[in-house]
Amino acid sequence: MQIVKGVFSALCTAIALALVASGFVCVANGHRHVFYLIDIFTLPILSVAVIAILAFAAIRQVRAAALGAVAVLLLGIAMAPQVFPHQAAPDPGAQPIRMVWANLYVLNPEPQKILPWIETKKPDIVAFVEINRDARADLIDKLKVTYPYMVVHYDMLIASRWPLAHAQPRPAGFALVTLTVKTPQGPLNLAVTHLTRPWPFTEPGDQPRQFARLEDSLKPLPPSRFVLAGDFNTTPSAAQLRDFAKSLDIHAAPALTGTWRADLPGLMRVTIDNILASSDLNLSKREVGPDDGSDHRPVYVEIRPVKP
Structure with missing residues (x-):
């Protein structure tokens, strides 16, 4: 014994x-x-x-x-x-720009399941990747009622209440679209991306090379009022995304609960879906959404200019 x-x-x-x-x-x-x-x-x-x-x-x-x-x-x-990412305090008098990001999972036959949550959160901008090809047209038709301005590129979709300009898919060897959202507070420079998975799912150098190409693609863009949303397949606390954010002087929204896998409890999920912003913007009220049939959970964030 x-x-x-x-x-x-x-x-x-x-x-x-x-x-x-x-x-x-x-x-x-x-x-x-x-x-x-x-x-x-x-x-x-x-x-x-x-x-x-x-x-x-x-x-x-x-x-x-x-x-x-x-x-x-x-x-x-x-x-x-x-x-607790380092970011300046928001301007208390500024109206927020509300945004939803989601990887809808390409094998999810009903990506429309996210729509009730979107109606609840009432975002001004939504950005998706991995939209099921067969369900894409129906999802777009339903979103157009509220979001008349859209950019569609392969399995990516950005929809907005406000006009979109300078939309440009960028051939960087992975999914990347950049554009300008003409918000009432002024232009917002937006990029949406989807990076590959880390080792052992890919070769050890694949994800670092994509981060390097992403950085090269984004550096020519205006550095102010800049927002980057994506499935990075890594987290803000890990080396690749941390180094990338530091290089561009951007920060991720404060994140405790994760987004993947969707069927796990929040503190057991990994925070691979993120919204980042330039230092002149504050990200707050981040919320992870419900299980909508994807293996990822959607993310909601409010964007405000920092206090003068």
Whole structure:
């Protein structure tokens, strides 16, 4: 019996040590593909670590619980830039521009399921990727009632209450469309993108190369009143998106709950769908929407100019 208890205690300690090691990896923000993949899953690992602490405490595994607390601290530090991004305070008198972004999943036969949530949130701009080809026409017809201005490019759609100008699909080797939204507050420079997945789903260099091409494509655009929405297949706390945002002086909307996979609880999902903005804009009231048949959840954000 004593041997069994010893083995069980050692197993709990090993699990806790693995969580601590993951915490160090996530804090380090390494670019090596194995560590980078772990970094992308910081939020789910943090959630598992919290559950593990409670379990260890309940079964009186004090050493494992203490190590679990260390892991939670490290993972919390790694998550902090994603939950509390550096951005200036919004102008309290400014009217928000409301935006919804979603990856509707190309195999989802009923992307129209997102429409009731859109009617509830009443965004001014919606942007989608991976619209099912067979359902695309019906979705466009239903959206046109509220959003008469549209840009459609392959499986991408940007729809707005306000006129759109300078729409340009950019041949960067991945999905990217840039345009200007003529809002009542002035022009908003908008880019919508969809990047490839990280290793091991693709070659280790594929996603970094796409980030480099995306940066080259966006640098000539006006740097002010700029918004970028996309499925980046990585998170604001991980190295690739963090470095990319820093290079362009943009920041992601504060994000706690994730978007993928849609069928998981919010704190177990990964925050790969993001809206980012230039430093003269504030992003607030981010909300993750309901399960609409996609493997991603949609995202709502309010955009305001910063306080003068």
